[in-house]
Amino acid sequence: MQNKRPRPGGRSERIRKAVAQAVLQLIRDHGIDFEIQEVSRLSGVGRATVFRRWPDRASLIGEALSEHVSGFSVTLKGEWPDDLLRMTRDFREFMRDPVELAMNRALLLTNNNAFRDQMSDYWKPIIELFQKPLRDAIDRGEIDPGVDVEIVIVAISEVLVMESLFENFGEVDISERLVSQLVRGCPPANRE
Known part of the structure; x- marks a missing residue:
């Protein structure tokens, strides 16, 4: 008897x-309030299959978020200021994707705690x-261990989220200025 496993790239x-x-298209065009039947129609996948694999809107949004975030990747070179700048520029472009804009706007406007939790997991x-x-x-001793890494990342993400939501927020590309300022705030490790 053959062992049936899903094949990568197969029907599943x-x-x-x-x-x-x-x-993702429904979120981009209409926000998070869509019907599962719309997903079936738009995807060309039978309603029974959609309902069986994704029984509610939350599971569909979770699948879409996973698919969407898989599109963001950066190759790190091991030079932290350059890596941070490259990531910030790539993330800035990612934030301008129409789906990302729609999800972030929905997050700002929703009272749906399940969606907020999903977005937190997604990030x-x-x-x-x-x-x-x-x-x-920090591990290599290039940055002081006292640097609050979370705050550095929150500063980048908050500025880029705001910039993406408000089209005339600032300069054409604030990535370099933002990262330059943050790098200045990350002193080298004290080598005594």
Whole structure:
């Protein structure tokens, strides 16, 4: 008897991607208040399949968020100021994606705690990715261990979220100025 396992890139993966893309399109076009039937119609996946695998809107949004965040990656070179600048620039572009804009606007306007929790979980891998070059620099002794890595990352993400939500927020690209200021606030380790 053959062991049946989902194949990477097989039918299950095509269905997952079609549904995730449909949800992302609905979020982009209409926000988080959509019907599961709309997902079925837009994805071309039968309603029974959608309901069986994603029984509610929250699970559909979770799938879509996972798919969306998988599109953000950065190659780190091991030079923390350059890595931080590269990540900030790439994240700035990611924040301007229409789906990302719609999700962030929905987050600001919603009273839906489940969606807020999902968005928090969604952001975790991005925050961890941003923390890596700073934590590595601390481990190498390039930055003082007293630097609050979380606050540095919150400063970057908050400025970029605000900039993305308000089109005329500031300069054409504030990434370099922002990172330069934050680098100045991360003193080298005290080597006595």
